[in-house]
Amino acid sequence: MRPLPPPARNPYWRFLVAGVRGQSAYPLATLAGLVANATFGLLKGAIMGAAVESSGGELAGYSAATMAAFVWLGQGMLGSVNFWGGSDLQARITSGDVAVDFLRPVSVQAAHVLTDIGKGLFALLPRGLPSVVIGVLVSSMALPADAGAYALGLASLLIGIAVSHATVYVVATTGFWLVETRGVSVLYMAVSGFFAGLFTPIYLFPDWLLTLALLTPFPSMMQLPIDVLSGQVTGAGAWQHLGTQLLWLALVLGAGHLTTRAGRRRLEVQGG
Amino acid sequence: MRNALRAYRVVLASRARSQASHRASFRMDLVGALLVGLIEFTEIWVLYTASDQIGGFTLTQIMLVFGLSDLAFSLADLVAGHCDNLPRYVRAGTLDVFFLRPQAVLAQLVTSDLSLRRIGRCLVGATALTVALVLNDIDWGIGTIGLLALALACGFVIFTAQFVTAAGLQFFLVNGAEMTNAFVYGGRYAATQSATVWPRGLLVVFGAIFPVAFAAYLPVVTLLGTPGVAGLPAWLGWCAPVAACWAVVVAAVCWRWGLRHYRGAGG
Amino acid sequence: MNVIETDGLTRVFTGRPERKNRMRRARHVAVDHLDLTVREGEAVGYIGANGAGKSTTIKMLVGILVPTSGTVTTAGLHPLKQRRALARRIGVVFGQRSQLWWDLPVRESFSILSAIHSLTADDERARTAELVEMLEMGEFLATPVRQLSLGQRMRAEVAAALLHRPELVILDEPTIGLDVLSKQRLREFLVAQRREHGTTLLLTTHDMGDVERLCDRILVVDHGRLAFDGTLDGLARTVGARRELVVDLATPHGDLVDLHGAEHVRSESDGLRQRLAFDPQRTTAARVLAAVSERAEVLDLSIAEPDIEDVVREIYRATRG
Numbered sequence: 001m002r003p004l005p006p007p008a009r010n011p012y013w014r015f016l017v018a019g020v021r022g023q024s025a026y027p028l029a030t031l032a033g034l035v036a037n038a039t040f041g042l043l044k045g046a047i048m049g050a051a052v053e054s055s056g057g058e059l060a061g062y063s064a065a066t067m068a069a070f071v072w073l074g075q076g077m078l079g080s081v082n083f084w085g086g087s088d089l090q091a092r093i094t095s096g097d098v099a100v101d102f103l104r105p106v107s108v109q110a111a112h113v114l115t116d117i118g119k120g121l122f123a124l125l126p127r128g129l130p131s132v133v134i135g136v137l138v139s140s141m142a143l144p145a146d147a148g149a150y151a152l153g154l155a156s157l158l159i160g161i162a163v164s165h166a167t168v169y170v171v172a173t174t175g176f177w178l179v180e181t182r183g184v185s186v187l188y189m190a191v192s193g194f195f196a197g198l199f200t201p202i203y204l205f206p207d208w209l210l211t212l213a214l215l216t217p218f219p220s221m222m223q224l225p226i227d228v229l230s231g232q233v234t235g236a237g238a239w240q241h242l243g244t245q246l247l248w249l250a251l252v253l254g255a256g257h258l259t260t261r262a263g264r265r266r267l268e269v270q271g272g
Numbered sequence: 273m274r275n276a277l278r279a280y281r282v283v284l285a286s287r288a289r290s291q292a293s294h295r296a297s298f299r300m301d302l303v304g305a306l307l308v309g310l311i312e313f314t315e316i317w318v319l320y321t322a323s324d325q326i327g328g329f330t331l332t333q334i335m336l337v338f339g340l341s342d343l344a345f346s347l348a349d350l351v352a353g354h355c356d357n358l359p360r361y362v363r364a365g366t367l368d369v370f371f372l373r374p375q376a377v378l379a380q381l382v383t384s385d386l387s388l389r390r391i392g393r394c395l396v397g398a399t400a401l402t403v404a405l406v407l408n409d410i411d412w413g414i415g416t417i418g419l420l421a422l423a424l425a426c427g428f429v430i431f432t433a434q435f436v437t438a439a440g441l442q443f444f445l446v447n448g449a450e451m452t453n454a455f456v457y458g459g460r461y462a463a464t465q466s467a468t469v470w471p472r473g474l475l476v477v478f479g480a481i482f483p484v485a486f487a488a489y490l491p492v493v494t495l496l497g498t499p500g501v502a503g504l505p506a507w508l509g510w511c512a513p514v515a516a517c518w519a520v521v522v523a524a525v526c527w528r529w530g531l532r533h534y535r536g537a538g539g
Numbered sequence: 540m541n542v543i544e545t546d547g548l549t550r551v552f553t554g555r556p557e558r559k560n561r562m563r564r565a566r567h568v569a570v571d572h573l574d575l576t577v578r579e580g581e582a583v584g585y586i587g588a589n590g591a592g593k594s595t596t597i598k599m600l601v602g603i604l605v606p607t608s609g610t611v612t613t614a615g616l617h618p619l620k621q622r623r624a625l626a627r628r629i630g631v632v633f634g635q636r637s638q639l640w641w642d643l644p645v646r647e648s649f650s651i652l653s654a655i656h657s658l659t660a661d662d663e664r665a666r667t668a669e670l671v672e673m674l675e676m677g678e679f680l681a682t683p684v685r686q687l688s689l690g691q692r693m694r695a696e697v698a699a700a701l702l703h704r705p706e707l708v709i710l711d712e713p714t715i716g717l718d719v720l721s722k723q724r725l726r727e728f729l730v731a732q733r734r735e736h737g738t739t740l741l742l743t744t745h746d747m748g749d750v751e752r753l754c755d756r757i758l759v760v761d762h763g764r765l766a767f768d769g770t771l772d773g774l775a776r777t778v779g780a781r782r783e784l785v786v787d788l789a790t791p792h793g794d795l796v797d798l799h800g801a802e803h804v805r806s807e808s809d810g811l812r813q814r815l816a817f818d819p820q821r822t823t824a825a826r827v828l829a830a831v832s833e834r835a836e837v838l839d840l841s842i843a844e845p846d847i848e849d850v851v852r853e854i855y856r857a858t859r860g
Contacts, residue, residue, distance in 0.1 A: 032448035039454035042474055043462050047319070047326065050469035055323040180297050186304030190311050199315045204322040279654040286640070286647050369638050371603045373655055374626040535619070536550075537605040 015111050016118040030126040033079060037127060038134055041075040044199065045139055060203040061232070065142040069230035070201055072135025074222060077157070079123030081164035081221050083198060085171055085188030088112065093175035102264055109169060109253075109260045116165040121158075144231035152238045153229035159245040160225035166252045167192075167217050173256065176263030197223030217248040279375065280383045291388045301389030309346070309396030313338060316464065327466030328499040332407045333492070334466065339401025340420070341463035341488035344427025346393040352435035354385040356456075358442045359449050362534070378527055381439065408496065419491055419509060426512035427463070427487030433519035434459055434482060436527055443530030459484040467501050475501065482522075486515035540615070542707050542739045543577035543600060547609035550595050550763075569595040571763035572609065579706070582733060582740040584754035586747075588851050592763040593743040597711055600741075601631055614707055627656065630700030634712035637692070638699050639684045645695050646680045649702060656703035670698040674728055690721030697725060701732065707739045708732075714746055726752045747844050759854055766854050774850070781816040783843040784827050788813065789836040798834075801827045814843075 045068060052059045052067045062070065089112045092098040101108045135141045144150050171188050175181045195202065195218035202213045202223050213219055224241045227233040233241060291298055316338055320331035329337070358381065361367040370380045410416060438452035445451055455477075463484040467475060479485045486509075493500040494509030549572050554565035570592045577583050587593050598604035599611055602618035602625060611618060614628045632638075639648040646667075653663035671677055674694040679687055687695065693713060700708060708729075714722045730753065732738050742753060750757060750771065757774050759767035767774060783804065791810040796803045800822035804814040817827050824842055831837055 028445070028448040029450065032445065032451035035451045036454040036458065039458040039477075040461065042471075043458060043465065046469045046471060046474060047465050050466075051319055051323045051326045054326050059323055180300070182297065183300035183304055186301070187307065190304065190307040194311050194315065200318050200322075204318050206318075206321065209318070279651070279657075282651050282654040283640075286643055286651060290642060365636050368598070368603050368633065369636055371622065372601060372626055372631050372638065374623040375655060376623070535603065535605045536552075536607075537619070 015106075015114040016121075033127055034130055037075050037078060037131055041072055041131060041134065042138070044075070045071045045135075048200070049139070060201065062201060062203075063142075065140050066230055066232045067201075068135060068139035068141035069143065069232070070197075070226055072131055072139070072141050073226045073229050074198060076124075076128040076131035076135070077160070077222055077225065078131075078198075079127035080120035080161050081196075082116070082120075082168045083164075083189060083193040083196065085168060085185035085192065087116065087168050087172045089169060089172040090175055090181055090185065093172065094181070099267060102267065107260075108264075109256050112172075113162075113166050113169050113253075113256070116168070117162055120161045120165060142230050142232065144229065145234075149228075149231055149234055149238070152242065153225070153231075156225040156228040156238070156242055156245060159242065159249060160221050163217055163245060163249050163252060164221040166249060166256060167221070170252060170256045170259060173259040173263050176259070176266050192218050192221075195219065196221045197226065217252055220245040220248045280379065283383050284386050287384075287386045288388055291386070298389060302392040305389050305392030306395060309342065309393040312342070312464075313396060313400055327468040329466045332404060333496060333498055334464075335400055335404035336408055336496070337466065337488045337492050338464045339397055339399075339404045339488075340423055340492065341397075341427060341460070341484070343394060343397030343401055344424055344487050345431045345460045345463065346390055346397050347428050348431035348435060350387055350390045350394065352382055352432045353387050353390060355381055355435045355439040356442075356449070356452075357384070358439045359446050362443065362446060367534070377531060378436065378439075382436075410495070416495060419495055423486075423488060423491035423509065423512055426516040427484075429516040430484060430487050430519040431459070433516070433523035434484075436523040437519075440523065440526030440528070440530035443534045455482040463487045463489065465489070468499065470501075483515035483518060486512040540579050541576050541612070542579050542581075543575060543611075543613055543741065545573050545575040545600075545609065545611045548573040548575070548596070548599060548606055548611050549608045550592075550599060550604065551607045568763050570599070570606075573760075573763070573765055575758070575765070577739060577741060579739055580733075580737050581756055582754045583742065584750040584757045585741060585743045585760065586745070586750060586757065586850070587743075587760035587766075591760045591851070593760060594711060595763075596760070597631075597709055597741075597743065600709065601625065601629065627703065628705055629707045629709060630703070630705035632693075632696050632700045632708075632710045632713050634693075634710075634715050637684065637696065639692075639695060641685045642683050644681045644683055645676065645687070648684065648695070648699060652699055652702050658703065666702055666704070670701065673731065674698055675724070689716050690718060690724075693717060693721065693725060694728075697728065701738075704736065705738070707741070709741045711743050712745065713742070714744065714749055722746070722748065729753055747850070759851060761851050761854070766851065774854075775820070782819050782824065784815045784817065784824055784831075785841045785843055786813055786815065786828070786831055786837050787811065787839040789838050792835045795831060795834060798827065798830045801830065 048067050048071055049064060052062055052064050057063065059067070089098065092101065098108075101111065104111070136143075144153050168188070171184055172181070174184055178184065193199065195213045195216050197219060202210055202219055205213060224245055228238045228241050316334060317331065320326060320329075320334055324330065326334075358367070361370075361381075367377075370377045373380065405420075434456050438456050441452055442449055459478060459482050462470075462474070462478040467479060467485050467489050470478070475485075490500070490504075491509035491512060492498070494507055497506070500506060500508070548570055549568070550570040552567045552569055554567070573592075573596065575596075585593055585596070595604065599606050600613050600618060602613075602622035605619055613625055616625045616628070618625055638652075639645065640651065643651075649667050650663065653667070658666065671680065674697065676691070676694055676698065679691050679695075682691075684692065684695065697710075697713065700710075710729075714725060717725070726749065729740065733740060740753065742749060744750060755770065757767065757769060757771055758765060759774070781802075784801070788811055791808075792813070793810060794803050794806050795801075795813055795815065798815060801815040801817040804816050806813045815827060815831070817824070828837065828840060
């Protein structure tokens with residue numbers, strides 16, 4: 001009998017899979033998250049729907065249908081992105097375990113970011129999909145018109161998840177210099193969701209605030225994917241969104257690479 | 273009686289001292305809490321600026337709802353917010369230590385910490401409330417002050433009770449802790465809204481089961497005379513104490529249930 | 540007066556419904572119809588293998604867990620219904636769970652506990668000073684609990700449990716992980732407390748040394764049932780208490796059977812290391828060593844105390860056979 005071929009050697013793929021697998025062990029936790037998710041979705045939907053209605057059916061380019069899509073797609077994505085700023089890496093830096101990570105022949109950044117993305121991807125099934133289903137059932141939410149738009153939307157979604165976890169990674173690396181990173185995490189938690197369009201679409205912001213938001217990677221994490229996924233932004237606009245997201249992804253990954261290198265040097269200087 | 277209280281006072285005092293002694297991180301926590309509250313207000317501000325009135329409320333009017341409910345919530349969070357540590361205590365087995373002391377377990381849980389840093393959050397609510405009281409056209413009098421004080425007190429009780437309810441349910445949920453976020457933090461969010469926008473389901477949940485609508489919205493409707501939910505009397509704001517009592521009953525039941533379950537007494 | 544009295548005490552844990560057959564649930568009988576009486580002033584060692592039901596029994600004695608059936612009375616009180624009154628009369632040390640406030644100095648834990656137990660200021664001062672002196676805690680009174688070594692922490696825990704002069708002290712694995720010196724200090728302290736205050740002591744432990752030096756009565760529990768209730772001598776007689784001599788030989792040797800006064804237990808590494816059990820009441824380690832040396836060259840040796848698991852196994856064999 002011929003021996004079986006060796007398993008995929010690529011460690012980075014393994015990290016992704018590990019992230020996905022790690023989350024499947026707690027069905028009750030997933031259900032609990034869904035209940036919380038649905039509640040917030042209903043509340044958000046109610047107020048945002050009323051806002052559109054009281055503006056005569058159109059608010060900053062949103063109709064009742066696209067606003068409902070905004071709400072429920074946002075809720076669906078919530079399990080896959082990270083708006084609270086904490087991470088495994090942060091804990092490992094605090095405890096000093098990160099020194100072990102640097103000893104491994106894999107990129108620390110890639111290992112952590114890919115694992116987190118894996119976890120985020122897993123959450124799409126038990127949390128993301130049901131949220132969308134609920135949204136479709138309780139409201140008249142808009143969805144993309146054709147397969148091409150769906151594909152673009154999905155791509156935007158995946159890039160958005162990547163941007164989120166890559167950014168949190170950079171936040172975590174500040175731990176190489178700061179003794180107490182909890183303050184930074186709280187700061188991140190406060191502003192990230194807000195500028196990503198978690199509670200209100202950023203297009204509702206006054207101009208100066210909108211400009212400020214667009215100067216951050218946050219909109220690429222949620223607002224832009226929702227724009228494309230709901231079919232509100234199509235064609236050239238959608239491709240532009242994707243471009244913006246990829247740009248931010250590159251910037252954030254680059255920043256993470258630099259901080260990791262500098263952090264490693266600092267650890268070595270300090271003696272681990 | 274005085275001796276019993278003295279024990280709680282001593283624990284709280286030492287916790288407060290220990291927190292205040294970590295100067296730098298304490299200050300950072302305060303700022304962080306302040307920021308979170310500020311962002312929460314900004315969300316409402318953005319919404320009500322983009323669209324003149326929602327659910328019959330303008331920005332200045334909803335500020336009153338926000339101020340009242342957020343202040344009540346942050347005070348409750350200060351006193352009982354750390355009750356969400358319970359699942360951690362249960363998993364580590366450290367909850368058992370509470371049974372070894374001659375004090376009620378719930379009292380020990382509530383007094384186990386004092387999250388002083390959440391004072392930062394209270395400032396936001398207090399400020400919004402003050403500004404709203406100035407900006408709005410209010411008929412000042414004994415009744416008004418009474419209603420406001422009543423709303424704040426009852427809101428505090430309702431939110432605190434909900435923290436306890438969540439803790440009691442944690443005995444059953446352990447891994448599903450997030451489910452209680454739906455009514456604890458969902459309730460906070462709901463309390464800052466105008467209930468006229470709610471569909472029937474939300475009205476039942478946040479008007480009756482977890483009656484956060486009585487913390488700010490209904491009292492403000494009574495106070496300002498803004499259009500309320502169709503079919504509900506305008507004086508409903510005065511019934512906040514009823515809602516508070518109900519919240520306390522729910523909390524007591526859930527806590528006892530949970531404790532019985534933990535001790536293996538039928539459940 | 541009976542400080543502890545149980546009658547048919549039983550605790551059954553039911554697990555989740557099984558996947559394949561929803562009607563069936565895993566049932567684990569942790570404590571099985573335990574009849575126990577501890578009189579005032581006794582020092583009882585409660586031993587058994589891991590999972591034998593020791594911690595579950597203790598939890599039922601102090602009111603953390605409710606019995607599935609049977610009754611339990613501690614210090615004359617009902618642990619569930621009169622938990623708070625009971626807490627004033629007993630002191631408990633859970634080996635792994637700390638009763639102290641983790642990030643506060645030890646001294647503050649004592650003052651908080653004094654307030655909780657309603658001690659007067661004078662009483663608190665006197666009692667704390669007494670305990671600090673007897674347990675030699677002066678050097679770390681101002682240290683936060685989380686920075687203490689295990690030995691220091693256990694001393695503080697025992698002091699905390701005894702602050703209010705309880706009539707019954709229950710210790711659950713108090714010497715686990717401690718070094719020899721710390722163990723000795725703790726044992727001496729407990730002996731002294733008993734002598735001075737007549738405190739009743741219930742001790743669960745894996746360490747036969749604890750049992751030998753602290754207890755005048757031993758209960759052995761196995762699978763939730765009481766397998767032995769008597770004195771240490773009685774236990775030795777029933778089990779044939781043995782010590783083990785472990786010898787490392789210079790060259791591999793066949794099993795050393797038929798040695799005078801010693802029984803071959805096991806050989807390891809092809810006969811390079813051999814374990815020989817002997818009864819310390821009948822012969823000495825030196826004599827066994829001499830007997831071994833006649834047959835083979837001994838490079839190194841050590842003496843092992845009997846394991847609790849071994850004792851329990853022996854009891855089972857003795858009571859059955």
